[in-house]
Amino acid sequence: MMPHLADGFTSPTFEYQLLAPMLIVFGGAIVGVLVEAFTPRGPRRTVQVALGLVTLVVAFVVLLAVTRPKLGDLAASGTVAIDGPAVFFQGTILVLALLSFLLFVERGVDSAGDAFTPSGATIPGSASERELVAARVSQTEVWPLALFSVGGMMLFVASNDLLTFFVALEVMSLPLYLLVGLARRRRLLSQEAALKYFLLGSFSSAFLLFGSAFLFGYSGSISFTGIYDSLSSGVGLDPLLLIGTGMVAIGLFFKVGAVPFHSWVPDVYQGAPTPVTAFMAAATKVAAFGAMLRIFYVALGDYDWNWRPMFWVVTILTIVVGSILAITQTDIKRMLAYSSVAQAGFILTGVTAASDSGLSSTMFYLVAYGFATIGAFALVTLVRDGTSEATHLSRWAGLGRRSPIIAAVLSLFLLSFAGIPLTSGFIGKFLVFEAAVNGGATPLVIVGAIFSAVAAFFYVRVIVLMYFSDPPDDAPSLALPGAATTLAVAVCAAGTVALGVVPGPVIDLAQEAAAFIR
Amino acid sequence: MNDFPVLSILGLLPFAAAVVVGFLPHGRELLAKQIALVVSLVMLALTVAMAISFEPNAAEPFQFVEKTPWIEQFGISYALGVDGIALVLIAMAVSLGPVVILAGWNDADDNERHRPQTYFALLLALLGTIVFVFAATDLFLFYVAFEVMLIPVYFLIGMFGRGQRTYAAVKFLLYSLFGGLLLLAALIGLYVVSARELGTGTFDWTLLAGMPIDPDTQKILFAGFFFAFAVKAPMVPVHTWLPDAAASATPATSTLLVGVLDKVATFAMLRMVIPIFPDASEWAAPFVVTLAVISIVYGALVAIGQTDMYRLIAYTSVSHFGFIILGIFAFTEIGGSGSVVYMVAHGLSTAALFLVAGFLVKRRGSSLIPSFGGVQRVAPLLAGFFLVAGLSSLAMPGLASFVGELTVLIGSYQRWPVAAVIAVIGIVLSSLYVLIMYQRVAQGPETENVKGMRDAVPREVVVFAPILALTLAVGIFPKPVFDVVNPAIERTYSFLQVAPVEPEVPVGDVTTDGAATDGEDS
């Protein structure tokens, strides 16, 4: 009765060795769910921690050993592209996720345990919550959720058609909505953040989906290759293409936190458990930019004369608004949130170049930014008022005398954000600016340079507070970081300095990888 | 000897020492100071050795060259080397090293917030970056050193300064960063242009100098470079960070900041702006010279009105930097060489003024001029130092500044007679501000304020003596400096289109601004 189905039907192919890293991460997540189901409460957390870390490490090793030598192929019947940028971004995501997981593990800085509430379902302040706190229970679902999110990110940067693209976006985002709401301290703030993130996130997903539908309507194909081909043949439904491009861009601008789609960033970054904030700020941004680069460079690669003006406007807005609003912040997490908005603007400068050097410079910048971001948020967890983090900036006064090491390392990360030479941030800025000048976006670079100085003001202000001010009388206590946090911060600091002093190898890596396949 | 990486050692040694000194435990303050002093003396010895084996008339532009690829993808290398100008300035900076360390011996002792170890580590790190910034022949490396230099100064002002130290430190950093980031944008533009002109992009000075760049691009890039250096120099109207910084920093910091660090800007104008953007430099020269003259007169006038000694000295520097820039943009060899000599002289005289003022302020606990009076009666030696330092600043014949100022004026009169004539007003004013300050501080009857003030202690004499000796040496016998500097200046101006104005030309022939145009025709 349905002859058209049988004709020329071939069963889909899967290149397992190319997909292996993603399959390992998803597999680890599923095993994690089983662990939740069948492991007794006592050893459950230990098992989850081990599973999470081992999964990421194994996935990273497999990525380098198995996938990387074979890159340059489309996999899973063309729905996934395992090319240089995909592998580079996947590796970056895995490393950043591993560093964030180290922060998830930490239970030394809060006297009650890790950064997560014992049970997200209990009412804040209720008797049942107190009972669980006393029993030192922890919400171990955090681990499989985070693994699912990592898997989604890895798929997001590799997806080569609109459907995979959207599914990956959701797999990445849904666990994050939950993770944001699981803070141990200030739970109402955390839940509010989760709700905001969820509502705005679904709204932006809807935009992205709607935009995808328009792109499909224009080209008659969901694959990026097909959209690219239809652009060159010029089918003549330009309004569809324009609307589709714009709406997809809105969805992605939301995810990277670009102005004017940034309003969720400060609230969510502030409310989320700080390790989750670090994870989101670093890994999610890498994934979102990876996907943005792919859809705009691959599917809409020959259409850049039409999307670049939009990027110009958004880039300038993001840099200007992010930098200026960051100056007015008094909470360090909100300040770092606005700083990440401004940083997104600098990264967009590289994206706007629409060239291979734009791609490689963006890749480098994301690595540099990821390290510094995780490091900075890790340090935020250490300065505490009684039980919760002392995030008000005035509480950080005089830290340089009380804890020279925390202050010095935080200064390093802030100087990197500000783009001072011999830190990774400077090389990143240099690369994206170079790409932008080469790509004919010199005015963007001038705006970027001027507002780098504005941005430097609020980074420097924190350094001023830490070193040049006297500590308050009731100075916050400083938690001694456990081994995990220490390791994470040390790696981030080493990465920030190494990428600033000898950036050659990573630039090489990024330049070699900077070729999308269609 | 030629393979010996003397410049790297000169630059990295203080960094290594800074790390050691910074991590010394409590109770080892004296050791920290001793290490800092010894390291600065070793640097001085190395510099002397370097100066002796330097050949002023060598064919190649740079000597003691080192070159290692750094970021090969962008043609960036770790390239060091010195010409005569850089050598003279490094020598000046390194000679001031032990002097400021001795002068700042007790600066951080009574600071309850921060340790002396940190103070000396930062001073050493600053000396290291200064060496790199003068020795870099790769523009990217120069930029890195140029920006990194800000960090130690920022902490030196903010941690160890006084009064509005935080405000001053942040203002200093933001002004410099603002200029620096525009410089970065221009530097990237230059790189992109070099990639178009030369095939592969580069930051190597030897390839960039004299590279053909179309005039319009040159003007834009020139603007970026010049703005950054004008902020740093500092020129009116972007000078306001300097008085604040100088008033808040310790005298040792101010000496390095005003005496040495700001010279980076004028050095870079000679090293980079003119050889790489010759057309734009000629195009902008009238504008630059106007600003320079405004700086000279404005700086001097404002200096007269100051009641704070440090601020006064800072404004005299604004005026003196005007002279230096006037000399550079005179595009005559005598003016150029004169400006280099003036850079050295200004470094020495500023050091003398800041440090002696620092001795006075330390005793009195205030830097306001009215809180002194009659110092001469209680501390004749100290007052004498102050007078000599002041005379050096107002360019007394026989002292280094006189040589610099005179040659700058001769050189610039040949090209910009009107500007030179106005600039002379600056000299007249300079005797006003110096002598008024000296009179109010040191002369007259002994006042209540200065009762029981101690005269100079041996350490202070040791600080002042070498500065005085160098000032006298350069003032009386400047030939060795000119010999070293002249070939480099000649090379610098060889990139310009304007024919050099011959020093022999009778003054009467060059009475109008047409001189420059005449030069172009020939």
Place this chain on the structure above:
Amino acid sequence: MNPIVPILFLGLLAFGFAAFSILAGSLSGPKRYSRVKLDAYECGIEPTPQPIGGGRFPVKYYLTAMLFILFDIEIVFLYPWAVAFDQLAIFGLIEMLLFILTLGVAYAYVWRRGGLEWD
């Protein structure tokens, strides 16, 4: 034949069945109305807020509803496979087993963690 025609036909059939059911029910059934029967039907919850408790209802309702939708969708995915299982051959079988296994894991989680217990 135009492929739209069977779809139209199916639509007509569905509409006809619905109409027939309502008609048959109203004709043949006994007519005993009560308050509950006259309420709007809403899958087991009170459709209008109650005066006490602000119209709260057990959160368990959502859990059950979502679990239902989850396994409902599993069945939907089995249909296309069932239509083409011979062309998909062993590959399809493995993929489908993996799919069911994944949902089985979720089911195990819900079961073990008490998601299926009403009280």
